[in-house]
Ligand code: HEM
């Protein structure tokens with residue numbers, strides 16, 4: 001027992017260690033061990049000493065770690081590179097990733113979002129009109145399946161462009177599914193194994209990448225007939241600081257990375273939102289009323305500017321991400337001994353660091369009655385208001401630029417569903433526009449309720465890379481028209 005290392009979670013077997021208890025229910029694992037050992041403790045995950053540091057200080061320690069001390073690509077590349085393709089994200093030096101994030105962010109402008117809202121609203125409306133399961137006046141649907149389809153159609157059309165969207169109706173959907181099979185935590189260990197799903201993943205990656213490269217060649221040759229604000233156009237015309245234009249295969253691979261990022265995070269989050277609205281039908285009525293009050297009883301077609309007039313609609317996403325954040329564990333390799341501020345601990349390079357921002361997001365110290373899904377808590381005068389809202393001290397958060405624009409360090413924040421620091425998410429604004437538009441359109445079309453009329457909520461599936469609802473997750477819908 002080394003007094004300079006955090007306490008070790010008891011385990012019977014070497015290698016397996018606490019993998020199974022952690023993997024089954026990470027939030028419960030974090031809470032139980034935090035109650036036992038405090039904010040910093042170590043457990044064995046697949047043979048690796050994994051040091052968890054929770055709470056705002058723990059989030060800051062890991063997410064704002066210096067490049068010389070912590071490394072993300074060493075941990076993630078085995079999982080992401082076979083799926084995304086080579087030379088992008090975690091298959092290149094961090095400096096190159098920072099430039100790639102700058103390119104991606106250039107496409108995510110207010111002007112682009114202005115064009116995305118009608119696209120997303122249109123895709124949602126036509127999905128609800130065309131899908132056979134929504135034909136009857138009322139019925140029961142498996143909501144995660146529906147939200148996965150709505151998410152891929154809305155994200156591919158807005159973010160990837162209409163050429164990619166049109167291919168999702170035939171070939172791309174099946175290829176995307178095969179690519180997705182490789183996106184599993186088991187591949188942290190078995191990414192190299194010639195397993196059936198890894199061969200399908202590799203075939204799908206090559207095929208999807210070549211479809212993207214064909215579209216790129218076509219768009220370069222024929223110029224851009226219709227002015228689209230999609231991501232691909234910006235990436236195709238980007239140049240690295242050293243003067244190298246971004247090669248077509250890197251554009252294709254970044255597009256796959258963005259498709260995977262957006263798909264999993266948004267379909268999980270939108271599924272949870274719909275399940276919560278079915279559990280709390282009165283909130284769904286409030287949302288409709290909010291639109292009528294703000295936009296008029298005739299409910300005109302949604303515009304980007306309308307979203308800012310719907311605070312409850314916005315709070316739905318914030319509150320859902322507080323309880324159901326899709327990424328429950330953020331990991332870094334330790335490269336140099338790291339003293340943990342305020343403790344006698346020094347984390348050695350053999351360890352992996354694990355940040356779990358969800359722990360402070362469900363800590364009663366920061367969010368009264370934390371397990372209650374209460375979107376109103378984000379209004380300043382609510383009794384459940386988090387301290388960061390109540391005392392209005394949204395203190396000028398310290399911001400820092402890692403090469404892709406100013407990002408909040410989030411130091412001290414108990415609410416970080418999009419991470420913080422150098423690896424912080426660049427998709428937050430797109431995700432919010434996409435999710436707010438999907439919710440606003442859904443509220444106009446349906447009333448939701450639980451099949452048994454109860455206020456139950458289905459459990460969480462932690463076995464995949466992104467936590468999501470267990471399936472099937474059925475709810476009852478009733479058309480409003
Ligand atoms: C509800 C939706 C989303 C959530 C909750 C979310 C969450 C996160 C989190 C927690 C991180 C930090 C990962 C780490 O530090 O290791 C991250 C990074 C990132 N996300 Fe998202 N994300 C969402 C949507 C998106 C979308 C729509 C895109 C693309 C359009 C995207 C692209 C990225 C990228 C490029 C990074 C940077 C990774 C790095 O720098 O290492 N995300 N996201």
Ligand SMILES: N#Cc1ccc(COc2ccc(/C=C/c3ccc(C(F)(F)[C@](O)(Cn4cnnn4)c4ccc(F)cc4F)nc3)cc2)cc1
Pocket residue numbers: 019023076080089185186257258260261262264265327328329330331425427462463464465466
């Ligand atoms: N036996 C067993 C056994 C062992 C363990 C377990 C459970 O253990 C764990 C441990 C860690 C994790 C980590 C989640 C994790 C991390 C990185 C990524 C990512 F990189 F992929 C992403 O951030 C994703 N992203 C960002 N924004 N939106 N999506 C991303 C970045 C940039 C990019 F361009 C595209 C991207 F999509 N994705 C997910 C999940 C489960 C179960 C069973």
